[in-house]
Amino acid sequence: MFATYKTLCTPKLVKLSAIACTAVLMSACASQKIATVDKRPVYVRGVPNYYIVKNGDTLSKIATTYxxxxxxxxxxxxxxxxxxIYPGQRLILTSANNPTSYRPTTIRPVTVNQSSRPSNPTYYPPRQTNNSSTPLPMPNQVIVPTSSLSQGWLRPTTGNxxxxxxxxxxxxGMWFGGQAGANVVASQPGTVLYVGSDLPEYGKLVLIQHNSDYISAYAHLGSFAVQERQTVQAGQTIGTVGTDNNLNQPAVEFQIRYRGTPVNPASYLK
Structure with missing residues (x-):
């Protein structure tokens, strides 16, 4: 008798009994149509590193989409x-230091009312900004800068x-040589906008915003010496000369962009 009672009270059978009771309770709750809660994490759409602008796109539309x-x-x-922006332009969306994809969130309890659920949900597209009055610059358009930063920039390296x-x-841009690991400096004072290697064709890349018109780019670096949102001075080290490029030698690509369009750095350097 004792052995039979002990066998019936094994943890395995107790666990099975608990599961059975839980199933009965869940069935009863379902018949009452009470509020349901989905506790699974929700993942937002992954944001790509960059986006190629298409006809009809606006920056507001692209940003809202992601x-x-x-x-x-x-x-x-x-x-x-x-x-x-213009069709064919490559826009950087994210940096490696600020990932925005797959953010888990918690869903609050929601009472399900079958009779009020719409059969055909309506989709409302994101509002677009009307930039039709602004001419779109083509990639080969020549820009004549008028800003006070139109000259006096420092060379990013001492190489040829x-x-x-x-x-x-x-x-x-302009490609400058140098010894691998040599310092690369900011050409003008500004704020670091981007530090990362999301774009393979640029390798390790630093972007510095100097004012509302100018941004400088330092590509194919060997290492970084600054962080995003950091304020830098002209001549301050921002990284080192790297070897990850198609020149088969240590080099840095230096670009200056005026209102988003690449311009010849030779016109700006001291």
Whole structure:
């Protein structure tokens, strides 16, 4: 008798009994149509590193699609105050230091009312900003800067010029050589907008915003010496010369963008 009672009271059978009771209770609750709670984490759409602008796009539309702040995207890409973009333009959306994809959230309890649930949900597209009055600059458009920063920029390295700016061949900056690990400095004072390697064609990249018109880019670095949102001075070290490029030697690509458009750095350097 004792053995039979002990067998019936094994943890396994007790656990099975608890599960059975739970199932009965759940069935009863379901019949009463009480509030339901989904405690599973919800994941937002992953944000790509960059986006290629298409016909009809606006910065507001692109930012809304991925749940981003259009002002940060504009600053990250050196856009003008009208946030002008053109078809085919590559926009940086995120940085490796600020991932925005897959953020878990908690769902609050919601009472389900079957009779009031719409059969055909209505989709409301994000509101678009009308930039039709702003001319879209083409990639080969020549910009004549008028800002006070139109001259007096420092060379980012002390190395020799390896490749000049040539918009026709797709060289949108100047390539400077140097010893691997040598310092790369900020060409003008400003605020660091981006530090990362999200764009393979630029390798390790630093972007510095100097004012509302100008952004400088330092690509194919070997290492970083600054952080995003950091204030830097002209001549301050921001990284080192790297070897990750298609020149097969240590080099840094230096770009200056005026209102989002690449310009020839040779016209600005001291």
């Amino acid at each position: 749940g981003l702040d259009y002002r940060r995207v504009g600053a990250l890409n050196g856009l003008d105050s009208n946030y002008t 010029l390896l490749r000049p700016f040539n918009q026709q061949t797709g060289t949108l």
